[in-house]
Every structure is written in structure tokens, then in C-alpha cells.
Amino acid sequence: MRKPVRVISANLLQRIARPTSRFYPDYLAYRNREITWAELVARLPHVAMIGDSVCTGVYISSVLSTFWRARTCCGNNWFLDTDPSPASIRSVSKRLEEFTPFVAMECAGIGALVDDAGEPQNFFRRILRTCNLSGQIGQLLAAERFPDLILIAIGHNNIDWAWRSPPSELEQPESRLQRQSRHFRENFARQVQRLIDCARMQRHLVAIVVYGLVNFEAYFKAREIAERLRARDPACYPHLETTYKYLISFRPVYRSNLIRLALMVNEELRAMVSELNRELADNVKAQVRYSDALATADLSRVELLHAVDGWHASAEGHNVLAEAAFSDLGPSLEFLGIKSPMSDWRNSRGGHL
Helix, strand or coil: CCCCEEEECCCHHHHHCCCCCCCHHHHHHHHCCCCCHHHHHHCCCEEEEEECHHHCCCCCCCHHHHHHHHHHCCCCCCCCCCCCCCCCCCCHHHHHHCCCCCEEEECCCCCCCCCCCCCCCCHHHHHCCCCCHHHHHHHHHHCCCCCCEEEEECCHHHHCCCCCCCHHHHHCCHHHHHHHHHHHHHHHHHHHHHHHHHHCCCCCCEEEEEECCCCHHHHHHHHHHHHHHHHHCCCCCCCCCCHHHHCHHHCHHHHHHHHHHHHHHHHHHHHHHHHHHHHCCCCCCEEEEEECCCCCCCCCCHHHECCCCCCCECHHHHHHHHHHHHHCCHHHHHHHCCCCCCCCHHHCCCCCC
16 A cells, blocks of 8 residues: 655645744754654644545556556655746645645545545555545554644546446446435445544644535547547557546546536535534534635646546646635634735635535
8 A cells, every 4th residue: 555645745844944834933942852753843833635546647658657657756746846947837735835834644545436445455556556535534543643634636546437337237327327326425435434523532623625526528528538549649648548448437438427427426425514514503613615726626628637548637727626716715824823815715716604
């Protein structure tokens, strides 16, 4: 199982050595050897990302290259990017660093599913070192420092409704779509409850943001453009068809129902968060929000797709996802007491509750 990536903000000591920094007392304690480096870092906000390949910088090519990339790739995505060059991704981590130092914890991985804990992994996912939702949450629960802010963007592999569908359900998929969306919610809620239970035991506040699945209707408009470009020039998107080996429902004949299932799943996520919030009504230490930021982001431009597989996001695509995801963090940051330049969030269209 691939371990989470942990990145501490650059130039930490220089930043918190300023008397105006909220961490200046901690800096003095560290400088005077009253606390260790580990204790100093533990006092910073910790932000974790739980997700699938939509949250990573991977793309599909040859089998061996894909396996190697899946096992070694970290950063270079809309959540975490440490490259300082102007052409790099302006990730959520970079945007957060503009007003607070923090520790980023990236748990997301290729092929990750919203799973029923204890389900055996197939051979392909074991080779990829795939860590499903239950495993990623298990990593956070086992961490020495539980995060302050947890971003969850996972479930895109769960809407491959045509995978293992019998012929009868391929022709009449309604019952399968309903069953799959309900099963998704049950598994998702069970795992988020584990986070909430742990959050209640922390001394610090914990905010959880559940992002809806990406806007597949817009996404497939870009994908159709990529398919037309490849039809004209086989050198374009050399691994575009490889997508269909991994996600059967991406095939044109099955796409409309994949879009429907994604919308159904997002409604289940919204309802799940509403239910969890009713249970948390009297709890002042934990907050759970549903965000439709990714579900409403415009992904219809072909430039947002990776030039190799026409499936995963390009650097420009990650910038669009970063902008969308960050734009709806205002309520969560305010709950955590993190001052940011996002004071006008109440006037935005964000999907908060």
C-alpha cells in the first residue's frame, strides 16, 4: 500500500519568525529549545487529501510506464504542487500557503474506490498499490497528527456501471444505477463516520469537505473533441483508446448512463452530508460540508485533458480543478479560525450547507 505524501510548507522558520505570525510564540518556544521540531510542525494546520486519480498527476500510457507512474507519482496535481516555476500548477496547497504555513498530506491514488472495508483487492489494484477510501481513512486515523482540514474527492471509479454488468442490465440499466448509487452512499457514509468519530476526540477543530464527482457532461464534450482529433491524426492522444480497458463505461455507447449515475451519486453525497450534519448539530468540534465545486466546474475544453491519454487532467486541467476546489473552502477555513482573503465566500455559489 502506497504511503501518504507529507509536505511541510517551505521556508517555515523564516515565515513564523515574524512577530506578526500567529505561530510566532511557537517559533520562540522552538528557538529556546522548549519544544522539538516535531512538536513545532504538529502545531501547524494539517490539510489532507483523500481521492482517486482525479486528484493525482498520473496519466495512462504503456502498462509498465503506468504501473511505475502510479507507484511513484506524487504532487503535480490540483491539491499539491511544490514546483515554484511560473508554468507549474497553482494548486490548493500553493493558494493556502499564501496566508498560512501548513502540512499537506496527500493520500489519493490511482484506481481508488469507495469500498466496503475488507473487500479483497484484485490483482491489478494490488500491483498499482491502490489504497481505497477505507484504507486512506485508515492512514489518517493512524497518523500521529490528525488533520484539521480533510478534502475528499473520490468515487469516480465507482460509476463504471457497465463493468461486470450482465447483458440484461446493459440494455436496461435503471435498477443497476439505483442499486449502485445506494451502495455507494452506504459505503461512503460508513467511512466518513470513522473520520467524524475520530474528529470528536481531537483537541483541535476538524473540518471535512466532501466534493461531488466532476462534471462528466462537460468532461465528455472535451473527450469527444479529443476523439475527433485522434481520428484525423493517429499521433494525437496515443493512449486515448487505452481508457476503455480500465473504464468500460467511458465507451460512447455507455456514457449517457455514466453521466446519469454521477449525478445520482452527487445527490446521494449531498443527502449523506445533510444527514451527518443533523447528527453533528450539537457538536462544535467537527464540521462536514458538501461542495459542488468540482461537479459544476467547466471541463469542456479539450486543453484540460492530458495529451497522452485524453482521460486524465492536463496541467491546465489541474489549474481549473484547483481554482474550483479552493473557491469553496472559505466556510471551512473560517470554521477552523484560519484567516484568509476569502471573506466574501458567503456571496459565492458554493455548495456549502
